[in-house]
Amino acid sequence: MHPALSVIVFTTVSGLGYGLAAVLGLGALDAAAWPTRVAHVLALAAISTGLLSSTLHLGNPQRAWRAFSQWRSSWLSREGVLAVATFLPLTASAWMSVIEGRYLPLWGLLGTAGSVATVFSTAMIYTSLRSVQAWHTPLTVAGYLSFAAAGGLLLATVAAYAAGSDMAPRLALAGIVALAAAWAFKGAWWRRQRRMAPISTPESATGLGAIGRVRLHERPHANENYLTREMGFKVARKHADKLERLALASGGVAPVLLLAAATFAGGGLAIALALLAVPFHAIGVLAERWLFFATARHAVMNYYGR
Template sequence: MHPAPSLILFSSLTGLGLGLLAWLAVLGLASPPLWALGLVLAGAGFLASTRHLRRPSRAILAFTQWRTSWLSREAILAILALATLTLHGALLILRDQSPALLGALAAAIALTTVLATSMIYAQLRSVPRWHHWSTPALFLALGLAGGALLAAPRPVALAFLATALVLQLLHWHQGRTAFARAGSTLSTATGLKGEVRSFAPPHTGPNYLLREMVHVVARRRAAQLRLLTILLAFALPALLLVPDLRLLAAATHLAGVLCSRWLFFAEAEHTVGLYYGAR
């Protein structure tokens, strides 16, 4: 699929921001700079998501379909998460204390918001690479690992980095054969029996489906980005934790997550590509 910059920024920034805020809430840390950073990252991510809407003024409609839409659930959870996290953070900073139950609730809503974001993609059977339990697991692990780099004790941060790395490698591995395992072919896509071949593409010129759903990334470029992801998102942050350069470690990690998220979208194969000979 087409790797839209708005979606890459949205999913990466909100994951890091909410992950950081969840750690701050659970640990009860009264650090104004870290609370401000977490809220800015999460807020910037959610604002970036509106750039993918053709009419951003209608973003309010995203709150109305919570019964059936993970996007709608995510929008509602985001408001609840930012509200409870802001309240908990304000109490910690201004009064030096806040109910532990409020912190646990705020952290739980924040992580549920990250989960809802991941489910927007994991629910799609038409994109086999995403339709796997490793998608929500990876989103949560990356958010928690990034937040741990800034707020958690060093051994905890290293443990979450290692966990996120394992899930990242697993997600890449299962994604290589996901489309083949799904059994999607031009025959199943059209509902026709026997061997089906495309006589001509459905459209003679560029269109929305080709622009948004069909994207081909060179294998060499993908391999380079995977290596860059491992170095930036996991290896370098772990090394930077030794001299306790946490801000630099988190910034490097975020750069690696951006690479990972670009691949997440660019390598995703939508079944609509079958109609255009993309398989």
């Protein structure tokens, strides 16, 4: 599948934002501390940036409001509805923290639930597509949710160390667990992708399997078309192994080591170490998201010999 930059940035940045918002909603941080206030603003900014960037690939973005109408059947519509609905408790929580320095459990927990539900819907958009077999597994949902949680806990750890909170080492530990879970799910996802037998083949796509082996002899056209540009991306499959290892090293191993070091260091050094883990993690997740799209093979490519 074509790895559209807008969609990769959207899922990565909004995942971090919703993860952070979900952790803040649990009230683990002192609502009056300045790093918590910054974190609230940061979470809202990340979510808004992500949502805006997701409208960049639309052919007619001025009609995007129509996407709130089909929540009964479409996960994309559900995502839109949940994203907008979740803004209410998140903005209320941010207001209470930034302006009044207070934490309201009801709004906080509603925000956490909304954040989880929105990331779940994002993942279900991809999981529900049978035409892209690599995505059509509950592991996709597990990956999206655990990466959001890991990113959120990582950012919350930075805020906790900056606030000098007692919660910081515990958040760091939770972050390490979430990172391990996320990359374990991703490892399983990659193994499944590599080992799965394709459910659709050129034989089933043409119905000619009863006669014999089917091979594309002549394409319908000489040049690329919308389908081959959108779904015929295969450069990534060549270097997938290397990129997977780089993603794991940057997004998983490095942040785990830095968080572990932070718990031992404490004080100002801990803030720096936890903060350093953030860009490492973000780069790893961007690489993972790029692979998620770029290595996935669409069933229509059975007609195009790719």
